[in-house]
Amino acid sequence: MIEYYTFKHRGADEEYRDEVFLRLVPNLTVAIFNGSKLDSPKSQALLFSEILSSDEGSKGIDYLNGVFDECLDEESEYLILRVESKGIESIRRGSVCAKIVRYGQISLLPNGYFGLSSDDRIVCATSNFFKYLNDEGILADALVAGTCDDWMNMMVRRISDQTQLKCGNLSAVTLKLNS
Amino acid sequence: MYDFSLLTDETVRAIIIGLILFAVAFVSFVVVALFTLFKTNIYTTRHKEKINLFCDVAYFHEKGKREDQEDSIYISPMDKLEHTGLVAACSDGMGGLLNGEVVSKFVTDSLREHYPYQFDAQADNAAIITDISNQVYEQYHLGAGATLVMVHILDDYMNFYSLGDSNIILIRNNRATLLNQKQNYVTLMIRKLAEGGLDTTDAYKDSRAKGLIDFVGNLNCKVQMTTRPLRLIENDIIIVSSDGVTDSMPLNRIVNHIHFDQNATGIARTIKYGVRSRKNPRQDNYSAVVIKMKRSFI
Numbered sequence: 479m480i481e482y483y484t485f486k487h488r489g490a491d492e493e494y495r496d497e498v499f500l501r502l503v504p505n506l507t508v509a510i511f512n513g514s515k516l517d518s519p520k521s522q523a524l525l526f527s528e529i530l531s532s533d534e535g536s537k538g539i540d541y542l543n544g545v546f547d548e549c550l551d552e553e554s555e556y557l558i559l560r561v562e563s564k565g566i567e568s569i570r571r572g573s574v575c576a577k578i579v580r581y582g583q584i585s586l587l588p589n590g591y592f593g594l595s596s597d598d599r600i601v602c603a604t605s606n607f608f609k610y611l612n613d614e615g616i617l618a619d620a621l622v623a624g625t626c627d628d629w630m631n632m633m634v635r636r637i638s639d640q641t642q643l644k645c646g647n648l649s650a651v652t653l654k655l656n657s
Numbered sequence: 658m659y660d661f662s663l664l665t666d667e668t669v670r671a672i673i674i675g676l677i678l679f680a681v682a683f684v685s686f687v688v689v690a691l692f693t694l695f696k697t698n699i700y701t702t703r704h705k706e707k708i709n710l711f712c713d714v715a716y717f718h719e720k721g722k723r724e725d726q727e728d729s730i731y732i733s734p735m736d737k738l739e740h741t742g743l744v745a746a747c748s749d750g751m752g753g754l755l756n757g758e759v760v761s762k763f764v765t766d767s768l769r770e771h772y773p774y775q776f777d778a779q780a781d782n783a784a785i786i787t788d789i790s791n792q793v794y795e796q797y798h799l800g801a802g803a804t805l806v807m808v809h810i811l812d813d814y815m816n817f818y819s820l821g822d823s824n825i826i827l828i829r830n831n832r833a834t835l836l837n838q839k840q841n842y843v844t845l846m847i848r849k850l851a852e853g854g855l856d857t858t859d860a861y862k863d864s865r866a867k868g869l870i871d872f873v874g875n876l877n878c879k880v881q882m883t884t885r886p887l888r889l890i891e892n893d894i895i896i897v898s899s900d901g902v903t904d905s906m907p908l909n910r911i912v913n914h915i916h917f918d919q920n921a922t923g924i925a926r927t928i929k930y931g932v933r934s935r936k937n938p939r940q941d942n943y944s945a946v947v948i949k950m951k952r953s954f955i
Contacts, residue, residue, distance in 0.1 A: 490856050582814060582888035597885065614827050614834035618817075621883040622838070631848050632838055638847045638857045 480506055480561055481654045483626035485634065489606070490644035495519035496604055498649050499530050505560050507535070508651050512555040512574050512604045522551055530558075539567045546571075557602050561653075565593040566600070573605035577613070579620040584613045594655055599629070603650035610637040610645065626652040709812040710889060712743045713949040715921035717929040721901055721940035725750075727757035727803075728899045728944035731765035733772050741773035742811030745946040749804045749823050749899035751872060752941070756801040760793055764803050764873050767792070776811040776886070779818075783880040786818060786873070793874040802874030806837060806897050810948065814886035815895065821872040824903050826911070828894040833908035837881055840871040892917060893950040894924060901943030902928065905935040921949040 488494045496519075497511040511526045513519025526546070529535060534545055539560055546556065555572025568576060569589055576587040579599040587600065599620045615636050623629035629652045637643065664672075714735070720726045727750030733743055748764040750757020767789045774782050786805065793802065804821025817825050819837035827834050838844065846860035860866060871878045889895075896902075896911070906914070906928065914931045915924050925947040932943050 485851075487851060488854055582886050612832060612834055614829055614832070614836070617887060618827070618834070618836040618883075619838070621885050621887055622881055624884065631844075631851075634851050635838060635844055635847050638851065638860070642858045642861065643847075643851060643856045644858070 479656045481626045481656060482506070482508070483630050483652045485630050485648065485650045485652075487634075487643060487648040489641075489646040489648050491646050493520070494647055495523070496647050496649040497523035497526055498651060499527050500651075501530060501535060504536055505562060507561075508557075508559040508602060508653065510557045510574050510602055510604060510649055510651065512572060512606075512649070514604075514606065514647065515553045515555065515572075516551055522554055525549060526554070526556065539569050543569045543571075555604075559587075559600070559602060559653075561594075561655075562591075565591050567591050574602070575605070575608070576600055576602035577608075577616060579617055582617075582621065584617040584620070596655055598655050600653040601629070601633070601650060602653075604647070606646050607633075607637070607648045607650045610640050626654050629654075710891060710950040710952055712738065712810055713921040713951050714743065714745065714946065715925035716745075716944070716946045717925050718944040719929060719932070719942065721942045722938065723752075723942055725758040726942055727752070727761055728901070728942045729758075729761035729765040730897075730944050730946055731768050731807075732946060733769075737773065742776055742809055743948065744768070744772060744774055744807065744809050745897050745948060746805060746807035747823055747897045747899055747944055747946060748806075748873065749821070749901070749942070749944075751802040751804065751821075751869070751874070754801045756797065757803065760797070760801045760874060761803040763793065764789055764805055768807065774809055776809060776814075776816065779816055779882050779884060782809070782816075783818060783882045786820065786880045787878055790820070790873045790875055790878040794876045797874060799874065802869075802872045804869070804899070805873050808895060808897055808948070810889065810895075810950075811886075813889050815889050816883045816886045818883075819881040820878055821869050822867070822900055824896065824898045824900065826896040826898065826903075826908060828896070828912060828915070829890070829892075831912060831917070833912045835908065836887075840869060840881065842866050842868050842870060845870065889950050891950060891952045894921075895948040895950075896928070896945050897948075898945035899941070899943060901941035902932055902945050904941060905932045905937050905943070919949075921947045924949065 484498050495513040499509040501507040555574050557570040557574040559568045578587045619632035729748045731746040748761040750761040771785050804823040806823040806825050807818040809816045822839040825836045843860050843866045847857045850857045915927050
């Protein structure tokens with residue numbers, strides 16, 4: 479069973495320029511788009527969502543990456559994660575990334591296929607979200623939290639302690655694989 | 658050319674035998690040394706990871722400007738370290754309530770009574786803490802309470818438990834991180850404001866913000882605990898402390914003060930004098946257990 483929780487916050491900016499996309503069938507696909515470097519982020523975010531929700535969205539990650547390369551502005555940053563039966567496939571462009579908590583340690587999720595074991599926890603987020611967190615804090619919260627929303631709330635608390643959430647757009651998804 | 662003709666045959670024989678014995682001893686030494694190095698493989702990182710870490714432990718327990726010492730600490734027996742791990746705890750009697758010193762001492766005494774703890778039985782250990790809390794509740798009915806932070810380290814792993822707003826700090830790679838989350842109203846307010854898409858400035862302005870939502874002395878308290886242990890690495894420094902330490906010495910200041918070649922005693926001493934040097938006229942009691950993770954080939 480997969481549990482997830484998404485967090486989107488304007489961070490006191492005028493508009494929310496990122497996009498978090500979830501697709502549940504045929505496999506869980508999580509995608510985060512970061513438009514902070516773009517002049518017209520809204521249209522690019524819409525395009526991003528449109529492609530993912532189309533038939534092409536269910537195709538292989540490499541194929542999907544090719545479509546995004548073709549259609550999106552080259553300054554667009556995104557991360558796509560697809561949970562397969564025994565692993566996770568991911569591809570990222572730019573500074574959006576995912577971190578995995580396993581065996582009491584935290585590491586960056588690499589591009590490509592990565593085998594998963596039960597109780598692995600993953601957080602994917604924009605660089606602005608990770609900017610106010612360090613690995614030890616993310617790790618401690620992951621090990622303490624019983625659920626994905628608990629974990630997210632703990633990380634948000636850490637960001638809030640430094641910025642009162644007036645730090646620009648924040649976008650993140652936490653994922654937990656239950657045995 | 659040397660002329661050995663002046664030496665008697667017996668002397669030459671003795672010299673040759675001596676040289677042969679020396680050569681045999683030297684070769685044996687080299688073989689044994691190489692075998693030991695090969696067997697323990699000291700120079701590889703892989704082997705380094707196989708050798709468990711051990712805890713270098715020190716503490717300080719100081720009275721601030723308060724009338725009573727309301728902090729209490731507990732460190733499990735060091736001779737049992739290898740089998741049951743190290744348990745270190747700090748309890749801080751809640752200010753504004755009566756009998757803070759009695760409750761904090763009761764908490765650490767009760768922890769000592771329950772020793773040893775099962776490392777992988779986090780829920781059971783948390784239940785013990787909840788039970789202690791319930792006993793305090795039965796006695797004082799919210800009229801007294803204390804915070805509690807506790808770490809349990811076995812080999813290269815650590816579990817931690819927390820109730821209230823004391824600190825478990827991890828210093829790794831020159832960076833200090835508060836591992837436990839403070840259980841105060843700010844947490845609830847931030848959650849509410851963040852869910853509403855608002856900034857959280859108001860949460861910190863609120864006069865109730867620092868009020869605890871859970872503590873030892875609360876009925877059926879919810880202990881914050883790791884469900885899986887955290888992996889420790891060499892030179893990690895763990896500080897289990899009351900808030901009297903961090904009120905005067907914020908995390909970044911602690912990191913700036915200590916040196917990474919210091920042992921636990923040196924670090925504890927540096928922090929203690931760091932707090933004292935602030936000469937805070939309202940200095941709370943300040944206590945901490947400092948643990949430095951070291952690796953030994955012996």
